[in-house]
Amino acid sequence: MGVVGVIDLYSPDTYVNGAPHEEFTRLRREDPVHWQDIPGQPGYWAVLRHADVVHVSRNPRLFSCEAGGVVLEDLDPERLARMRDMLLSMDPPRHISYRKPLAPEFAQRVIAGMGEQIRLITREIFTESKKLNDVDFVHDVVGPLPTQVIGQLFGLPEKDWEWLHRLAQMNTSGQDPDLNPDGDLSEAGSADSSMQMAMYGMASAADRRASDPQGDLMDVILGQEFDGRYLTDADIGSLLVQMITAGNDTTVTMMAGGLWALLDHPDQLTLLRNDPALIPSAIEEILRWFNPLHYFRRTATEDVVLSGAHIRKGDKVAMYYTSANRDEAVFADSQRFDITRSPNPQLSFGIGEHFCLGVHLARLEGRIFFEELLTSFPGIALTGKPERVRSNLNNGVKRLPVRLCP
Template identity: 40%
Template sequence: MTQATLHPSEIRLDDPAIFEEGRAHEVFRILRREAPVHWTPETENVKGFWSLTKYEDIVHVSRNPQIFSSERGITSFEPKEPDLNDVGTRLYGKMIITMDPPRHVRMRRLVNKGFTPRAVAAWEPHIREITNHILDGIAKKGEADFVTEVAALLPLAVICEIMGVPREDWEKMFQYTNQVLGGGDPEFQTDVPEELRGTPEGARQQINLGTAKMFQYFATKLAEHRAQPKEDLVQVLLESEVDGQKLTDEDILWFCFLLILAGNETTRNAIAGGLLALLEHPEEKQKILDNPGIMPIATEEIVRWTSPVLHMARVAKEDVEIRGVTIRKGERVVMWYPSANRDEDIFPDPYRFDVTRQPNDHIAFGIGEHYCLGANFARLEIRVMFEELFRRFPDIELAGPPARLRSTFIGGIKHLPVRFTPEA
């Protein structure tokens, strides 16, 4: 059966091959048209879930946390019998991303001021400096893996500096985030037995091991900061109070875990996916070369087009109806952002990559209570990267096919071979 004749009942959005093989947008097109509220049935060990693929429905769920809760995790995966040792269960209600108001608001307020437009704008000269240092590393080679040698390094460097992670530990953070957010991909299942690689059990074990490494790293940092205070976000968290109470070490560790993951992985994939889109649409790349001043607008289209976070989930706190479908209390509702960002009812010609698209009301950063804390940093990093990349290597082109991440949560590119005229 060809993809064009797929029936919604044959679609399982828990299948990472859909995303790894680049078939997701055709699947989402079918669902938006025929089953915009779609049920993925349970498996032997994992509960089923509802999927929302229309922009309007995703906005509705995002803006009503009193009905749709984040506290039971934010991915589509929910085991029938939760293991309290699994990171997916342990994070319930522990990170700001898995909190509901009012606690979510109070916790987020602790770090908000470091992520305001004004605070982020002050970073631009330094981010431009970091970007050019990264590009210096490939300048004389004439070819590179754009993901591992360029795209991954900028957001990693920025979030590590914010968190006070020294340069010699940046490679560790790169590995840990790959193991957690890429834990379902055999390439990153480096800590599990070979026979488990590529299996759900291998993914579970790798994610738990990667999380444990990150927690151990930041637990050591907390001890160091207590002995010798520093000027970084970890110190801010150590000194913060909520309702007159200091944060527990566990609170701080979950904060660090989230900030490193979210501040690194998603922007990396927007930059990598953005370059792929520009090289596959050379007329759009040429528009930027001819007028670099459009990069702020182009950045929004890159984010819409790539939608690096594939989904977030909520759990219904009461019976609710969406498009005539009853969702029962306790059932999981998954919001698919790449589908919303190509919704024909919202975006004219949504399958056209247009770096001058205006307006561009994408929701790749989410919407409502859980709007991405680091969106301003992401926009700045994407813009500066392409300004500097095209200034120095205007003839950059693909040197081979991309390798996509095997994941239903992160829309990632693992490798992107490129070539360009080397600098003298």
């Protein structure tokens, strides 16, 4: 069962100083579907090659989301039931009937209409940053942005955005004692913060039903059938949790991780400053290099052999985007950060049925963010040591101390 004595891919500590890329490279070569133990519960197969991650993603009947959820830990029946009701963890055909009514709202053309609002939010944030000069880029600058955008998409009152942002952060950074001092550090995600967001979403849906439509996503959700029925307020609460959670830390990582990568590669930053038309391709390279999520999990529904590994029915299978994005079989000079890379089939948004619903929104936020950042601040420099979130799932940035010079 795999190579003995290699790094522990499960331990959140493994990722604190950056993903173990040397080990991933060796494993892709020697043991590309690698068995990893988990203390006190069944371990899992870590799928490390790009082609194998694509294969698992594209075969939802063989590799189920619903059977055991999408995180590595065994969940108690109540949490598993809640997770199964999330789009991210549904299997076909239910998944398709839930996703179908939402997809048009997240289409590129529709999302492009949010560009001006996103630019305004970004500019407001940078106006505040200009007063500070020395900032923690994660908390003082990018942190609140994605929740504000989702808040706007759903038509939620502005006064609630900051509170929602804090809940979202707790929900996805539960393994880091700094970010979740009272939480259960063994599990990815906090039930408590999810519950508070869900209750808030329920109340918001009820309020909207009782008032006039505003032409936003909330109205669309209230007026559409999902899987042959209209959603209840509780369903909408759950959907809001999913949107806020899915689009919060991931987007923050794209922005903060992106700036960190550019500061670490000054030649690439200069290239980008000299040619802002490269921003869309730089975003793709940032996502490849600093993918916001390390993995998502599936459960095998049959015995299957994958790159020589004998996976048994019921085994956990984790698709490691972090490794797939550096696969030398797909990316030339894969350990080089190159903002002109083309083609760039990075897997940070997944692929197949569950391909990120918010992909156009995330790319638009990223593009506008870097356009505004580079024009607002001709000088940006690190002023201390950046720190990562302690997590085996979120490849997040916890602190990025920088000086922003307007």
